[in-house]
Amino acid sequence: MQVTIKSKVNSKRRKLLAGAAAAAGLSSGFQLIELALAKSDDEVASSLKRWGLLIDTEKCASDCDACVSGCNSEHNLDGFDRPETDAQWIRKIELTDQQTGHVSSLPMLCQHCENPPCVDVCPTGASFKRDDGIVLVDKHICIGCRYCVMACPYKARSFIHESLHDQKSYSPRGKGTVESCTLCVHRIDKDQAPACVEACNTQGNGAMLFGDLKDEGSDIAKKIKASSSRQVRADLGLNTGVRYQNL
Amino acid sequence: MEPTEIMRRDHMNFLLHQRDRTVHDGIRSKQHSLNECVNCHVQTNQSGEFIPVDAPEQFCQACHGFASVKLDCFECHATTPDEGYSALDQLLPDGHNISAMAFFKTRLPHQAWPGESLSAEIAASPSTLFP
Amino acid sequence: MTQHFKILKSNQPGYWLSLLLFTLLIVAGYGAAHYMETQGHWVSGMNNQIVWGLPHVFAIFLILAASGAINVASLSSVFSKQGYKPWARMSALLAICLLIGGLLVLVLDLGRPERLIVAMTYYNFKSIFAWNIFLYTGFIFVVVLYLWTMFEHSMNKYTQNAGLLAFVWRFVLTSGTGSIFGFLVARQFFDAAMMVPIFIVLSLVLGTSVFILVSLTVTRWDQTTISEETIFSLVRLLGIFIAAELFLVAVFHLTNLYATEHHGVERFILMDGGRYTRLFWLGQIVVGGMIPLGLIFLTRYGNKTVGAVVVSMLALAGSFSQLYVTIIGGQAYPLVLFPGKDVSSSFFDGVVAHYSPSMPELLLGLGGFGLSLMLLVIVMRVLPFLPDIRAVQIKS
Numbered sequence A: 001m002q003v004t005i006k007s008k009v010n011s012k013r014r015k016l017l018a019g020a021a022a023a024a025g026l027s028s029g030f031q032l033i034e035l036a037l038a039k040s041d042d043e044v045a046s047s048l049k050r051w052g053l054l055i056d057t058e059k060c061a062s063d064c065d066a067c068v069s070g071c072n073s074e075h076n077l078d079g080f081d082r083p084e085t086d087a088q089w090i091r092k093i094e095l096t097d098q099q100t101g102h103v104s105s106l107p108m109l110c111q112h113c114e115n116p117p118c119v120d121v122c123p124t125g126a127s128f129k130r131d132d133g134i135v136l137v138d139k140h141i142c143i144g145c146r147y148c149v150m151a152c153p154y155k156a157r158s159f160i161h162e163s164l165h166d167q168k169s170y171s172p173r174g175k176g177t178v179e180s181c182t183l184c185v186h187r188i189d190k191d192q193a194p195a196c197v198e199a200c201n202t203q204g205n206g207a208m209l210f211g212d213l214k215d216e217g218s219d220i221a222k223k224i225k226a227s228s229s230r231q232v233r234a235d236l237g238l239n240t241g242v243r244y245q246n247l
Numbered sequence B: 001m002e003p004t005e006i007m008r009r010d011h012m013n014f015l016l017h018q019r020d021r022t023v024h025d026g027i028r029s030k031q032h033s034l035n036e037c038v039n040c041h042v043q044t045n046q047s048g049e050f051i052p053v054d055a056p057e058q059f060c061q062a063c064h065g066f067a068s069v070k071l072d073c074f075e076c077h078a079t080t081p082d083e084g085y086s087a088l089d090q091l092l093p094d095g096h097n098i099s100a101m102a103f104f105k106t107r108l109p110h111q112a113w114p115g116e117s118l119s120a121e122i123a124a125s126p127s128t129l130f131p
Numbered sequence C: 001m002t003q004h005f006k007i008l009k010s011n012q013p014g015y016w017l018s019l020l021l022f023t024l025l026i027v028a029g030y031g032a033a034h035y036m037e038t039q040g041h042w043v044s045g046m047n048n049q050i051v052w053g054l055p056h057v058f059a060i061f062l063i064l065a066a067s068g069a070i071n072v073a074s075l076s077s078v079f080s081k082q083g084y085k086p087w088a089r090m091s092a093l094l095a096i097c098l099l100i101g102g103l104l105v106l107v108l109d110l111g112r113p114e115r116l117i118v119a120m121t122y123y124n125f126k127s128i129f130a131w132n133i134f135l136y137t138g139f140i141f142v143v144v145l146y147l148w149t150m151f152e153h154s155m156n157k158y159t160q161n162a163g164l165l166a167f168v169w170r171f172v173l174t175s176g177t178g179s180i181f182g183f184l185v186a187r188q189f190f191d192a193a194m195m196v197p198i199f200i201v202l203s204l205v206l207g208t209s210v211f212i213l214v215s216l217t218v219t220r221w222d223q224t225t226i227s228e229e230t231i232f233s234l235v236r237l238l239g240i241f242i243a244a245e246l247f248l249v250a251v252f253h254l255t256n257l258y259a260t261e262h263h264g265v266e267r268f269i270l271m272d273g274g275r276y277t278r279l280f281w282l283g284q285i286v287v288g289g290m291i292p293l294g295l296i297f298l299t300r301y302g303n304k305t306v307g308a309v310v311v312s313m314l315a316l317a318g319s320f321s322q323l324y325v326t327i328i329g330g331q332a333y334p335l336v337l338f339p340g341k342d343v344s345s346s347f348f349d350g351v352v353a354h355y356s357p358s359m360p361e362l363l364l365g366l367g368g369f370g371l372s373l374m375l376l377v378i379v380m381r382v383l384p385f386l387p388d389i390r391a392v393q394i395k396s
Helices: A002-037 A066-075 A117-121 A147-151 A195-202 A219-226 B004-025 B034-041 B059-067 B087-091 B100-105 B116-124 C013-039 C054-069 C071-077 C082-109 C113-119 C128-151 C153-182 C195-222 C228-258 C260-272 C275-298 C305-332 C359-382 C389-395
Strands: A051-056 A090-097 A103-109 A127-129 A135-137 A208-212 A242-245 C341-345
Touching: A051 A219, A066 A090, A066 A195, A117 A127, A117 A147, A195 A208, A208 A219, B004 B034, C013 C082, C013 C195, C013 C359, C054 C071, C054 C082, C054 C128, C054 C153, C054 C195, C054 C305, C054 C359, C071 C082, C071 C153, C071 C195, C082 C113, C082 C128, C082 C153, C082 C195, C082 C228, C082 C359, C128 C153, C153 C195, C153 C305, C195 C228, C195 C305, C195 C359, C228 C260, C228 C275, C228 C305, C260 C275, C260 C305, C275 C305
Parallel strands: A051 A242
Antiparallel strands: A051 A208, A090 A103, A090 C341, A127 A135
C-alpha cells in the first residue's frame, strides 16, 4: 500500500516533472532554433538578409550626437584634432530649409547602397559589398588611391592620413587605406545592433532603427512598409540601405 | 592553431586564407584568427600592461627580426588584446588548469612569464600549477 | 634619300645644367614621396574633402602630354605627312618617357605604394581605373613595338600598321583618362560625357607644346636644326588644337548652364570660386587660349622660333590651369545632398572645401617631370633618335 501511495505521489510528481521537462525542452528547443538562426562563427554571411537602418529625422535633435560618440568610442576613432584629415564615419548634418527656415538634423553615414558607386570604381575590388548588403573596405588589398572617396555621393569615406595605434581588435584600421562605416559588422555577426543605434536608443532620442530589410516580420521592414520614408539622393538609383523618415 | 612546425612554415598561408574568409564571408572562427594569435602570444610587463606583440624582442620579432621580413599586419590590426581581456583569467580561471600547458607552450624558451612574483613561485614549486 | 639618325651629344652648358636640374628634381621628388608615405598624408595639403591634389594635376598633365606627344609620329605614320617622319622616333620616345613620369607620380602618391603589386594582380573590371592600368602599360608595349618597326630596317614596312595601332591605343587611353572623371556621378562638375573629348583635345594641346619645346631644346643642344617648316606647321597645329579646346570648353559650360541643377557649380567656377575662377579665366582662357591664338593667327610672332617657345609655354600654363580647375575645383565644390536646404556639419558639408598645395606635393609632381625628361635624355644619349638633318640637307 505504501508503495501504491508512493507511486501515486510519484506519478503526480512524475507528471509534473514530465510536464516541466517538456516545457523546458520545448523552450530550449525554441532557443536552440533561435541560436541556429543566429549567425555562428563559421557561418557565411547570407544574401537572404539585407541589413538596413531607418532614421526618423523628427526624433533626431540638433544638440544630440550620441550616435557619433557611440561610433567613435566603439572604433577608437579619436582624431588628431585635425578636422580636415581626421576620419569621420558618421556625422550630424544640420539642415535649414532655404524657403521656410525650418531647421532639422540627421545623422549621415555610409548608406550601404545596393549599387554602390564606391564598389564600381575601386580598381582592386577592395571596396566591396558583402552578401548581406554591408559595404566594406578590404584593407588587405586597398592601395589607398582614394577613387572611392571621390565617387561616394554621401562623402561617407575617409582616408587615413597618419599612423594609427591602439586600434580595437575588432576594428582594424591603418595609415594609407580608406575606411567608412562598417555598420558595425563585428557586432552584427554577433547579433547585436550597431553602436550608433545602441547609443541613440540609450542616450539619444531613439531615432534609429536597425534590422533586416528582407525579413518581413522585422520591425524595420514593417515600419518602412507602413510609413513613408525616402533615400537621400534617390535620383542616383543606388537603392540605399539607410532610409530617412520625415525628411 | 596548428602544430608548431606547420605554423612556422605556413602561418602566412593560414592568415592569407582566413582574412578573405573573415572579411568577405563573415567567418570568424577562432582557429586561424589573428586576434587569437595576439591574445595568446602577447606578454605583459611588470605593471601588468600588455606589451605590443610586434615590439622588438616580443613574439613576432623573435623570428621576423632574424628573417628580416617586415610585418604589415599591425599597421592596421591591434597589437594588444582589448581592454578588459586577461590572458591569465582565460587560461587559469581557478589558479591551476590544464590549459596552462597551452600557456606554457606559447612562451619561447627565453621569455619570462608575466608577473615576477609568479615566476618566483614557479621557481620555488612548479608543481602548484599542475595538480 | 634615307634619313640618318644619331645619338644626342652635347657640351653646351645648358645641357649639363638641365641634367643637374633634372637630377635635383628627381631626388627632391623621391624625398617628398618618401616623406608623405612614412608620415602619412597629413603632411600634404590633401584632406578628406580634396583627396586628389597637386600630384594628380601633375600626373594627369604628364599622362595627357604623353598621349599627345605621339601625335607627331602618328601624323607621319597614319596621316602620311612626310615632313614629320624624321621626328617620329623622338615623338614616340617622348610619349613613353612622359607616361612613365606621370605614372610614377600617381603610384608614389598612393596611400600604399608598396601595394602596386596588388594593383597589378587584383582587378575589378567595372572600374575604369583597372582598365587604365592595362591601357597605360599596354601603351608602353605598343609604342616600343612601333619604335622597333622604325629602328629595325626589315620591319619598316610595318611602321604604318604599328603607327595605326599606337594611334588607336592612345585614343582609347585618353578616353579612359577622361572617363576617370566622367564616370563620377556624385560630383556635379564631372558627370559629363564631355570629359572624354575635352581630355583628348587637351592631350593634343599638351603633347604638341611639349614636343615643340623638347625638339627646339635638343636641336639647340646638339646644334642640329629642325626645319622651320616643321616647327611652324606644328605651331599652327597647336593653334588649331587650342581653338578646338576652347570650343569644347565653351560647349561644356554652356550646356551645364542650361540645366538649373548645375548652376551652383558653374557659378562657383565662373564667378565665386576665388582662386579657381581666376585660374579659369586668366589661366585657362586668356593665357592658355586667347593670347596664344592671337599670337599664332593674328601676328607674325608665330613664325619665329621665340614665338614658338612662348606660345608653347603659354599653352602649357593654360592646360595646367585647366587641369587644376577641373580636378581640384571639381572637388572643392560641395556635394549637394539636400537640394533646397543649407547644410552644415563637422565634416565640411555644404562649404567649399579648403585646399592649399604643400611643398611635398609640388616636389613630387616636379620630380615626375624631371624623371621624364631625364629618361628622355639618357635614352637619346644611347640610341639614335635624333634625325641628322644636316646630313640630309648636304645630300640634297
